Amino acid sequence: MNAHQSLAVGQPIERCEAISPAAAEPDGMVRFAGISKTYPAYRGKPGVNALQNIDFAIPRGSITGVIGRSGAGKSSLVRLINGLEKPTTGRVVVDGRDISALAGRELRLAQRSIGMIFQHFNLLSSRTAADNIALPLEIAGWSKADIRARVAELLALVGIADKHDRYPSELSGGQKQRVGIARALATRPSVLLSDEATSALDPQTTRAILDLLANINRELGVTIVLITHEMSVVRQLARDVVVLDAGHVVESGHVADIFTHPKHPITQSFLAEVTGDSLPVSLASRIVAEPSAGGQAVIRLGVRGAGAGDTLVARLARELGLDVSLLAARIDEIGGQHVGSLVLGIPLGISGGAEATARTLAFLFQHQFPAEHLGYVA
Amino acid sequence: MSPELINLIVQATFESLYMVGIAALLGTAFGLPLGVFLATSRKGELFAAPIVNRVLGIVVNATRSTPFIILVVAIIPFTRFVAGTSIGSTAAIVPLTIASAPFIARLVEGAIREVDGGLIETASSFGASPMQIVFKVLIPEALPGLLLALTLAVVSLLGYSAMVGAVGGGGLGDLGIRYGYQRFMPEMMLAVVVVLIALVQLVQSAGDYLARRVNRRLRHR
Numbered sequence: 070m071n072a073h074q075s076l077a078v079g080q081p082i083e084r085c086e087a088i089s090p091a092a093a094e095p096d097g098m099v100r101f102a103g104i105s106k107t108y109p110a111y112r113g114k115p116g117v118n119a120l121q122n123i124d125f126a127i128p129r130g131s132i133t134g135v136i137g138r139s140g141a142g143k144s145s146l147v148r149l150i151n152g153l154e155k156p157t158t159g160r161v162v163v164d165g166r167d168i169s170a171l172a173g174r175e176l177r178l179a180q181r182s183i184g185m186i187f188q189h190f191n192l193l194s195s196r197t198a199a200d201n202i203a204l205p206l207e208i209a210g211w212s213k214a215d216i217r218a219r220v221a222e223l224l225a226l227v228g229i230a231d232k233h234d235r236y237p238s239e240l241s242g243g244q245k246q247r248v249g250i251a252r253a254l255a256t257r258p259s260v261l262l263s264d265e266a267t268s269a270l271d272p273q274t275t276r277a278i279l280d281l282l283a284n285i286n287r288e289l290g291v292t293i294v295l296i297t298h299e300m301s302v303v304r305q306l307a308r309d310v311v312v313l314d315a316g317h318v319v320e321s322g323h324v325a326d327i328f329t330h331p332k333h334p335i336t337q338s339f340l341a342e343v344t345g346d347s348l349p350v351s352l353a354s355r356i357v358a359e360p361s362a363g364g365q366a367v368i369r370l371g372v373r374g375a376g377a378g379d380t381l382v383a384r385l386a387r388e389l390g391l392d393v394s395l396l397a398a399r400i401d402e403i404g405g406q407h408v409g410s411l412v413l414g415i416p417l418g419i420s421g422g423a424e425a426t427a428r429t430l431a432f433l434f435q436h437q438f439p440a441e442h443l444g445y446v447a
Numbered sequence: 448m449s450p451e452l453i454n455l456i457v458q459a460t461f462e463s464l465y466m467v468g469i470a471a472l473l474g475t476a477f478g479l480p481l482g483v484f485l486a487t488s489r490k491g492e493l494f495a496a497p498i499v500n501r502v503l504g505i506v507v508n509a510t511r512s513t514p515f516i517i518l519v520v521a522i523i524p525f526t527r528f529v530a531g532t533s534i535g536s537t538a539a540i541v542p543l544t545i546a547s548a549p550f551i552a553r554l555v556e557g558a559i560r561e562v563d564g565g566l567i568e569t570a571s572s573f574g575a576s577p578m579q580i581v582f583k584v585l586i587p588e589a590l591p592g593l594l595l596a597l598t599l600a601v602v603s604l605l606g607y608s609a610m611v612g613a614v615g616g617g618g619l620g621d622l623g624i625r626y627g628y629q630r631f632m633p634e635m636m637l638a639v640v641v642v643l644i645a646l647v648q649l650v651q652s653a654g655d656y657l658a659r660r661v662n663r664r665l666r667h668r
Contacts, residue, residue, distance in 0.1 A: 151572050180574035191569040194664045195587040204583065205573040236663040256573065 097126025098260055098292040099150055103159035106145050106316075119145040120316045123159070127309070132286050132293045134307030134324070136300065136339060141313040143296045147262050150294065151183040152176050164259050181209055184253030184291075188265035190245040192237040198248045199224065199233045205255045223251035227281060243274035250281065254291070261285070263295045267302060279306045300342045304328075304403045312336050325404030329373040340408065343401045348412060348443075352396055356444040364447045365394065365414035366426040370433055370440040372400055372409045381438070382413070389428055392416050396446075414446065448634060455622060456638055462536050463618040463646075466611065467604045469540050474547030474604070475597060481507070481548065482555025483581055493567065493577045507549040515546050516610050523614070539616030543607055551600045558592030559585050591662040598654025602647050609643075619643055 104123035110116040120142045127133045137143045148154040149161045152168045161169045163183060171179055192201045199220050206216045224230045227247040237245055246266060253261055263282065267275040283306055286293050295307055303310055303324060310328075311321040312335060319333040331337045348356075348369075356367055372381075385393045393413050400409030415429050426442065433440040481503065487493040488500040513521070519542040526541040527533045562585055570580045586593070609620020619639050627636025 153568060153572060174576075177574035177576060180572060183572075185569070185572045187565065187569065189565060191563070191565045193566060193584060193588055195590060195661070196663075204570070207583065208570070208573060208575045208579050238664055253573075 098129040099127040100162040104156045105158045107157045118316055125321050130290050131309050132307050133309040134295045134303035135311045136303050137313035142316040147264050147296045181256040182258045183260045184258035185262040186249045186253050186266045188268045190249045194237055197234050201248055202251045227251045242270050246278050260292045300339045325406040328403045329406045349397050355446045358444055360417055360445045361447050364417050364445050367443040369412045369443055370438045374406055459619045459622040463608050466536050466539050466608050470543035471601050473544040474551050477548040478551025479555055481552035485556040486559035510549040515607050518542050534615040536617050539611035547604055554596030558589040558596050562588045591658040594658040601650050
């Protein structure tokens with residue numbers, strides 16, 4: 070809803086540190102330098118190059134989305150950050166510490182400053198909500214009194230103070246993930262990793278959980294890394310994005326920049342999930358190749374950027390004197406930028422001539438809207 | 448049935464309970480850690496030691512495939528070494544323990560392996576040591592399964608204990624053989640069987656109840 074309401078306003082783009090190569094970004098919260106990860110062949114299965122030539126930094130205090138199809142290497146990437154896996158080559162530096170070089174007790178201490186939430190919540194069924202949140206504190210050796218106070222604080226933070234004594238089997242999916250978030254934040258980490266944390270939730274609950282994560286980022290300053298295959302998650306929450314495909318980073322930068330000018334086919338396919346390149350069925354079935362008298366030419370144009378397309382239909386009508394009709398439209402907001410497509414009907418007149426179509430296309434070209442002539446409808 | 452015979456049954460019942468109780472405790476003391484280790488020591492697991500895992504697995508299988516009556520006789524020298532004698536209820540605890548420990552270990556391994564691997568990863572992700580993972584995650588999460596496993600082990604031990612009469616271990620099984628079979632007293636045989644059935648029922652019901660009590664995966668009403 071938000072995106073559509075703000076369509077006419079054209080919000081200014083929020084500026085923040087861009088993702089850049091590790092070398093040029095000494096203050097990144099998480100830095101990958103020359104990372105590759107290979108899983109050796111095992112029991113007849115061939116080896117897998119899960120990640121190759123990974124070099125980027127995640128800005129301190131940012132919310133960064135790592136998006137990719139399944140098997141792109143997302144899970145390996147996130148497990149390198151909290152030291153659950155070791156890179157085959159390269160270094161992973163988290164908050165100034167080379168996590169890939171740590172082992173044993175040192176690694177366990179470092180892991181306390183990195184929280185993680187999971188797709189299937191991974192709560193202990195034998196512990197209440199409060200005791201689940203207490204677990205990392207028990208492991209870190211906190212006193213009982215300190216644990217009790219901290220758990221109460223965390224339950225309030227995630228908005229489920231009344232679920233203190235409930236077991237996971239008595240909680241809804243959204244409530245379970247709130248417990249998971251509280252548990253991940255218990256030891257006051259500087260990084261929160263989210264591994265498909267909303268993939269098992271319905272859209273409404275997903276929105277609530279993403280809002281909660283945004284609040285946490287804003288109020289606690291925790292750097293959030295979102296691993297996801299869902300464009301909607303990146304769109305709603307992330308300011309920076311890393312697009313992974315087949316173990317490579319194919320694009321990275323501000324969400325607004327990446328998705329207004331997607332270069333890689335994978336990025337474009339993710340964008341299509343939001344902008345919907347496909348036409349409504351009722352319209353698509355009516356499109357024909359030949360013009361007819363009194364019909365309309367069908368033109369699809371892409372909309373990219375803040376405020377783009379806001380006044381386009383009105384200007385076409387005014388400047389070209391055409392009764393342009395809007396056949397279909399889908400516009401959404403990504404990182405404060407409008408992204409989507411419009412399908413316009415250009416009247417052909419009684420003669421059925423193509424002159425109006427040519428003028429419209431020229432106008433769109435002149436104003437740098439990518440346009441495509443799809444055919445005609447009667 | 449005369450008071451003397453009833454007295455015999457009561458005495459035999461206590462002997463059985465003594466042997467089974469102590470053997471179950473000792474069997475758990477050895478079987479639980481062994482089972483946890485078997486469940487966590489394959490390649491890539493918490494205490495990865497694939498070769499030790501393989502060797503222990505073979506030892507466990509070998510013990511379990513030896514018929515109990517043969518085990519009892521075969522380890523008599525060891526029993527004498529441990530218990531000071533090879534005859535009587537206390538001596539019988541030795542073979543009962545040796546038979547039950549690997550059995551319990553396999554059941555424990557199964558129960559521990561039932562725990563969602565994601566929970567191990569979760570605990571690791573916030574810096575839990577392997578021991579903390581065992582005591583704070585694996586055992587509490589597997590508790591319902593562990594209690595059912597112990598119940599099954601106790602019921603099996605009641606069956607095994609019937610055979611230790613062969614080395615003068617006493618107990619209900621021994622009573623049934625000596626009086627019910629060899630002296631042809633069917634009422635004694637019947638009484639022994641009835642007491643055993645009652646004991647098994649009692650143990651199973653108690654185990655089921657406890658397992659249900661600690662199982663938080665079910666919604667509580």
